[in-house]
Amino acid sequence: MNGRCVITVGDLGEFGVVARIAERLPQGGTVLLGPGDDAAMVRSPDGRVVVTTDLLIEGRHFRRDWSSGYDIGRKAAAQNLSDIVAMGANPTGIVVGLGMPADATTGWLDDLADGFRDECDLVGASVVGGDTTRCDLVVIGVTALGDLGGRAPVTRSGARPGDVVAVAGRLGHAAAGLALLTEGGSGPAELVDAHRRPEPPYACGPQAAALGATSMLDVSDGLLQDLGHVATASRVGVVLLPESFTVPVPMEKAARLLGVDPLEWILSGGDDHALAATFPETVRLPPEWTVVGHVVSGEGVQVRGRSMTRGGWDHFRQ
Amino acid sequence: MNGRCVITVGDLGEFGVVARIAERLPQGGTVLLGPGDDAAMVRSPDGRVVVTTDLLIEGRHFRRDWSSGYDIGRKAAAQNLSDIVAMGANPTGIVVGLGMPADATTGWLDDLADGFRDECDLVGASVVGGDTTRCDLVVIGVTALGDLGGRAPVTRSGARPGDVVAVAGRLGHAAAGLALLTEGGSGPAELVDAHRRPEPPYACGPQAAALGATSMLDVSDGLLQDLGHVATASRVGVVLLPESFTVPVPMEKAARLLGVDPLEWILSGGDDHALAATFPETVRLPPEWTVVGHVVSGEGVQVRGRSMTRGGWDHFRQ
Numbered sequence: 001m002n003g004r005c006v007i008t009v010g011d012l013g014e015f016g017v018v019a020r021i022a023e024r025l026p027q028g029g030t031v032l033l034g035p036g037d038d039a040a041m042v043r044s045p046d047g048r049v050v051v052t053t054d055l056l057i058e059g060r061h062f063r064r065d066w067s068s069g070y071d072i073g074r075k076a077a078a079q080n081l082s083d084i085v086a087m088g089a090n091p092t093g094i095v096v097g098l099g100m101p102a103d104a105t106t107g108w109l110d111d112l113a114d115g116f117r118d119e120c121d122l123v124g125a126s127v128v129g130g131d132t133t134r135c136d137l138v139v140i141g142v143t144a145l146g147d148l149g150g151r152a153p154v155t156r157s158g159a160r161p162g163d164v165v166a167v168a169g170r171l172g173h174a175a176a177g178l179a180l181l182t183e184g185g186s187g188p189a190e191l192v193d194a195h196r197r198p199e200p201p202y203a204c205g206p207q208a209a210a211l212g213a214t215s216m217l218d219v220s221d222g223l224l225q226d227l228g229h230v231a232t233a234s235r236v237g238v239v240l241l242p243e244s245f246t247v248p249v250p251m252e253k254a255a256r257l258l259g260v261d262p263l264e265w266i267l268s269g270g271d272d273h274a275l276a277a278t279f280p281e282t283v284r285l286p287p288e289w290t291v292v293g294h295v296v297s298g299e300g301v302q303v304r305g306r307s308m309t310r311g312g313w314d315h316f317r318q
Numbered sequence: 319m320n321g322r323c324v325i326t327v328g329d330l331g332e333f334g335v336v337a338r339i340a341e342r343l344p345q346g347g348t349v350l351l352g353p354g355d356d357a358a359m360v361r362s363p364d365g366r367v368v369v370t371t372d373l374l375i376e377g378r379h380f381r382r383d384w385s386s387g388y389d390i391g392r393k394a395a396a397q398n399l400s401d402i403v404a405m406g407a408n409p410t411g412i413v414v415g416l417g418m419p420a421d422a423t424t425g426w427l428d429d430l431a432d433g434f435r436d437e438c439d440l441v442g443a444s445v446v447g448g449d450t451t452r453c454d455l456v457v458i459g460v461t462a463l464g465d466l467g468g469r470a471p472v473t474r475s476g477a478r479p480g481d482v483v484a485v486a487g488r489l490g491h492a493a494a495g496l497a498l499l500t501e502g503g504s505g506p507a508e509l510v511d512a513h514r515r516p517e518p519p520y521a522c523g524p525q526a527a528a529l530g531a532t533s534m535l536d537v538s539d540g541l542l543q544d545l546g547h548v549a550t551a552s553r554v555g556v557v558l559l560p561e562s563f564t565v566p567v568p569m570e571k572a573a574r575l576l577g578v579d580p581l582e583w584i585l586s587g588g589d590d591h592a593l594a595a596t597f598p599e600t601v602r603l604p605p606e607w608t609v610v611g612h613v614v615s616g617e618g619v620q621v622r623g624r625s626m627t628r629g630g631w632d633h634f635r636q
Binding site for chain 1: 350351354355356357358359360361362363364365366367368369370371372373375378379401402404405407411413414415416417446447448449450451452453457459461462463464466471473474534535536551
């Protein structure tokens with residue numbers, strides 16, 4: 001017993017953990033059956049359900065000394081919800097598989113659950129179920145569901161020569177933040193917090209679908225690599241115009257401090273979960289979208305006449 | 319370079335791993351968009367989608383020296399598909415988050431993918447997407463989706479006094495197999511294989527729903543504990559009749575060898591993924607179902623007049 005009594009998940013036991021998490025998670029209008037049974041049930045009025053999953057491993061995707069439980073919950077939810085909106089769909093629900101050490105505190109667990117709740121709340125989704133187990137390191141498996149409301153899904157394969165390439169959301173912020181943390185820095189907050197908690201431009205996904213986007217994806221491995229996926233899937237080339245990116249002042253300063261070209265972060269950094277999409281050139285884009293290039297016949301991604309073949313994050317090689 | 323060239327997932331890289339897995343996974347009729355985009359898309363003709371998730375951790379839920387990659391894939395799929403049928407739904411698709419060491423071989427990976435494929439094939443579902451990442455130990459997060467075909471979901475909360483309690487599928491086999499492996503045994507195959515690869519009675523889930531089951535669940539924590547969940551959710555008591563269980567000869571022998579009461583395995587062993595359900599006593603049950611007790615007013619689970627409060631597996635305490 002400590003003077004300041006700390007309750008761990010080991011004290012609660014598996015069913016105590018589940019009950020504690022469940023009571024922090026309100027169930028929204030998309031939910032027909034929430035946590036507590038063998039499975040949950042979510043509305044899918046479209047007759048089709050969009051589904052995506054991600055696995056986050058402590059030490060690889062987050063560090064508990066760099067990110068709070070709340071940040072980790074927000075980030076784990078965000079990267080999956082972002083994949084749903086990148087299809088043009090509206091997120092409806094997520095389920096979470098959570099492995100954690102028995103000495104994780106209930107305070108940390110509450111924060112994590114609150115992070116999931118608040119991120120889902122941004123898009124009208126709910127955490128509808130999950131599974132918890134003991135594990136020496138924190139492991140989080142998230143699956144998100146979404147509904148297209150009758151729209152066609154926006155895949156990676158529909159880009160056509162003549163389309164413009166546009167992005168919505170931040171680029172390079174999370175990469176700059178991670179670089180700063182790795183070097184022992186603790187700011188500027190705008191960058192460091194961007195690593196801890198992405199801010200995907202959720203509304204821009206269904207918006208792009210409604211505007212007639214020909215292809216779209218969530219930028220999670222870096223813009224160059226992700227647009228490379230669009231080029232491959234659509235059998236086209238992409239020309240990126242680096243002068244179309246503005247480097248924010250804090251990023252410019254951080255880059256100078258670390259001796260890095262900030263364009264490297266912008267073009268190759270993942271984890272901001274911006275959206276990249278292609279549109280017919282006749283589409284009038286709202287201000288959330290910035291045109292950064294165009295689609296050509298050919299293959300791959302070119303910047304200043306050079307073919308870019310690297311620039312993303314490969315989880316088995318790095 | 320070895321004389322016998324072994325290729326690892328580290329050699330393939332993340333996208334190589336994904337491509338290699340995807341080509342082993344046929345996409346069935348429920349799939350509208352398979353692996354390769356930000357998200358997949360599955361039919362949900364009912365307008366509601368049933369969803370469940372489980373996280374499996376190496377050393378806790380399986381051991382690579384006891385189970386092949388194929389066994390692990392079968393088991394990871396089975397325990398999720400079983401949760402879907404336990405709601406009375408038909409499984410449609412699963413997504414898999416896979417963490418593994420860079421030195422995992424492509425042969426092991428192929429076996430794992432084949433295990434997922436073959437288990438899904440039993441119920442007409444497909445592996446529609448996933449995520450892979452490096453992790454020092456193998457971590458598998460599985461989420462399964464299902465469709466109710468217009469039926470009401472069968473939850474844990476509908477049992478009524480007077481109902482019969484019935485089970486379909488095996489009980490205690492996986493627990494006996496695990497006990498044998500733990501003691502250094504390698505047989506009998508019927509029990510050891512049951513630990514490696516459950517055989518859930520998939521068809522019995524939708525069948526029970528159609529027969530009017532008032533409650534149902536998948537037995538994953540042991541029959542006593544899982545029926546305890548039904549009792550709590552339904553605000554009833556359950557009386558179990560131990561004489562209704564038959565102990566198979568190999569289990570009888572194994573129990574004698576290890577000095578264990580085989581009824582302990584049958585009542586408290588998880589991981590066989592039998593189904594337990596309650597039915598109005600007027601329902602004529604098909605031979606797949608064995609009546610093992612009845613529902614009474616009151617609370618908890620009683621066996622031979624004694625209230626049973628333990629008997630399951632708590633992942634944070636054991």
